[in-house]
Amino acid sequence: MASPNQKKRSNRPERIRKVDNRSPDQIAAADGKLGVLLVGLGAVSTTFIAGVEAARRGLNRPIGSLTQMATIRLGKRTDTNTPLIRDFVPLAGLDDLVFGAWDPIPDNAYKSAQVCGVLRPEDIGPLEDFMSGIVPMTAAFDTDYVKKLDGPNVKTGANKRELADQIREDIRRFKEENGCDRLVMVWAASTEIFLKATHVHASIEAFEAAMEANDPAIAPSMLYAWAALREGVPFANGAPNLTIDMPAMTALAAENSTPICGRDFKTGQTLLKTIIAPGLKARMLGLSGWFSTNILGNRDGEVLDDPESFKTKEESKLGALEHILQPDLYPELYGDMYHKVRINYYPPRGDNKEGWDNLDIFGWMGYDMQIKIDFLCRDSILAAPIVLDLALFLDLAQRAGLSGVQEWLSFYFKAPQTAAGLYPEHDIFIQQWKLKNTLRWLMGQDLITHLGQEYYD
Numbered sequence: 001m002a003s004p005n006q007k008k009r010s011n012r013p014e015r016i017r018k019v020d021n022r023s024p025d026q027i028a029a030a031d032g033k034l035g036v037l038l039v040g041l042g043a044v045s046t047t048f049i050a051g052v053e054a055a056r057r058g059l060n061r062p063i064g065s066l067t068q069m070a071t072i073r074l075g076k077r078t079d080t081n082t083p084l085i086r087d088f089v090p091l092a093g094l095d096d097l098v099f100g101a102w103d104p105i106p107d108n109a110y111k112s113a114q115v116c117g118v119l120r121p122e123d124i125g126p127l128e129d130f131m132s133g134i135v136p137m138t139a140a141f142d143t144d145y146v147k148k149l150d151g152p153n154v155k156t157g158a159n160k161r162e163l164a165d166q167i168r169e170d171i172r173r174f175k176e177e178n179g180c181d182r183l184v185m186v187w188a189a190s191t192e193i194f195l196k197a198t199h200v201h202a203s204i205e206a207f208e209a210a211m212e213a214n215d216p217a218i219a220p221s222m223l224y225a226w227a228a229l230r231e232g233v234p235f236a237n238g239a240p241n242l243t244i245d246m247p248a249m250t251a252l253a254a255e256n257s258t259p260i261c262g263r264d265f266k267t268g269q270t271l272l273k274t275i276i277a278p279g280l281k282a283r284m285l286g287l288s289g290w291f292s293t294n295i296l297g298n299r300d301g302e303v304l305d306d307p308e309s310f311k312t313k314e315e316s317k318l319g320a321l322e323h324i325l326q327p328d329l330y331p332e333l334y335g336d337m338y339h340k341v342r343i344n345y346y347p348p349r350g351d352n353k354e355g356w357d358n359l360d361i362f363g364w365m366g367y368d369m370q371i372k373i374d375f376l377c378r379d380s381i382l383a384a385p386i387v388l389d390l391a392l393f394l395d396l397a398q399r400a401g402l403s404g405v406q407e408w409l410s411f412y413f414k415a416p417q418t419a420a421g422l423y424p425e426h427d428i429f430i431q432q433w434k435l436k437n438t439l440r441w442l443m444g445q446d447l448i449t450h451l452g453q454e455y456y457d
């Protein structure tokens with residue numbers, strides 16, 4: 001629904017920059033049901049589903065979700081025009097969401113939520129009727145890519161291409177059986193082993209041939225992404241896996257006009273890093289070291305206890321600081337920074353992670369200081385609203401005719417996907433600005449630069 005205050009402005013001063021003439025009429029209405037297909041029905045997915053259902057029943061507020069709770073300023077500060085984002089852009093409503101999932105473990109969403117232990121029994125108990133109806137479809141799963149878990153609910157086929165085709169059939173069947181008008185898919189399954197893009201991922205043709213040849217460079221996550229894009233279903237990658245960060249997938253997304261984004265939900269320690277580091281840099285304070293260590297005891301922590309899965313996560317976590325601090329531009333401040341990230345599997349804590357950070361910083365005349373952070377964090381509580389926002393924004397992007405990498409959704413990721421050759425923006429404030437300006441642009445509104453000269457003319 002468009003804001004009542006969407007007047008067109010002309011002859012605006014410098015502060016306003018029009019990119020091109022987007023208008024709300026270019027966005028198809030969010031009519032009918034939106035199916036949210038979740039790969040993995042573990043801690044993040046079940047916490048997401050439970051939170052949406054609790055919000056629909058009026059039991060809880062969707063805290064942490066921009067699409068549900070944030071406002072957006074339109075026009076000048078003196079206009080006092082700040083609608084809720086969900087009243088400004090046409091998004092699917094919570095009541096229109098339908099959930100589907102795949103998982104090698106056959107537990108339904110209620111049982112899985114109990115096992116994951118994120119939510120208290122008194123919070124999931126009232127949702128049992130709804131959540132026990134969400135039963136995972138058989139997964140394209142292979143223990144070569146996720147070593148620390150296994151389950152019987154898996155697909156079989158002569159080769160990877162056949163498995164991917166079965167996922168395509170699942171997508172179509174889900175859509176029909178649930179009367180969905182549109183679908184989005186989010187990877188919220190375990191972190192796979194570290195893989196680098198090779199010639200196999202360089203083109204659609206090479207990728208499809210490799211699926212048929214059962215090439216080990218094709219991980220299960222890629223089969224879901226390929227199936228989604230072949231079906232024109234937008235895809236978000238919540239884990240650090242390669243999955244869609246490759247030319248084959250970006251080409252397929254372009255060919256089928258489908259939006260994609262990734263990778264690795266920005267929660268916990270990296271969220272704090274991308275909040276604090278931009279502030280230190282803004283004040284030109286030096287950083288000689290940042291040591292981060294975590295203990296967590298959920299299934300994700302167990303999977304990350306395998307060195308090959310941890311390597312995938314480590315790569316994704318390390319990039320943010322380098323990009324924010326730009327040591328090449330500020331060698332005296334950040335050139336010798338030592339950055340270390342450790343994740344330790346510690347079962348007693350379950351999903352309630354504890355993350356310690358020690359920052360060695362320095363200021364005027366080189367005097368050193370320290371910052372210590374002890375974050376008693378709940379990972380899935382931070383990840384669940386991200387899944388909701390990504391589902392709704394990807395659906396918006398598709399209805400607005402955007403396709404390929406959606407860099408404006410970098411806000412939600414530890415290692416944001418960008419166009420080839422472009423470095424990602426990790427600073428959460430730049431990311432938020434980009435996200436909101438993209439929404440203004442989509443709705444034909446003036447972009448906000450914060451120059452503000454007009455208030456003093």
Ligand SMILES: NC(=O)c1ccc[n+]([C@@H]2O[C@H](COP(=O)([O-])OP(=O)(O)OC[C@H]3O[C@@H](n4cnc5c(N)ncnc54)[C@H](O)[C@@H]3O)[C@@H](O)[C@H]2O)c1
Nearest residue numbers: 040042043044139188189190191239265267299300379383
């Ligand atoms: N919790 C967070 O804050 C957070 C933040 C960033 C990224 N992530 C990533 O999100 C993912 C999910 O995290 P989680 O805490 O829910 O983990 P989890 O272990 O509780 O759930 C993952 C589920 O995925 C399933 N799975 C594994 N491989 C699969 C496949 N090929 N097909 C279908 N299902 C498969 C597993 O059986 C499991 O049930 C992980 O990759 C994690 O690294 C989580």
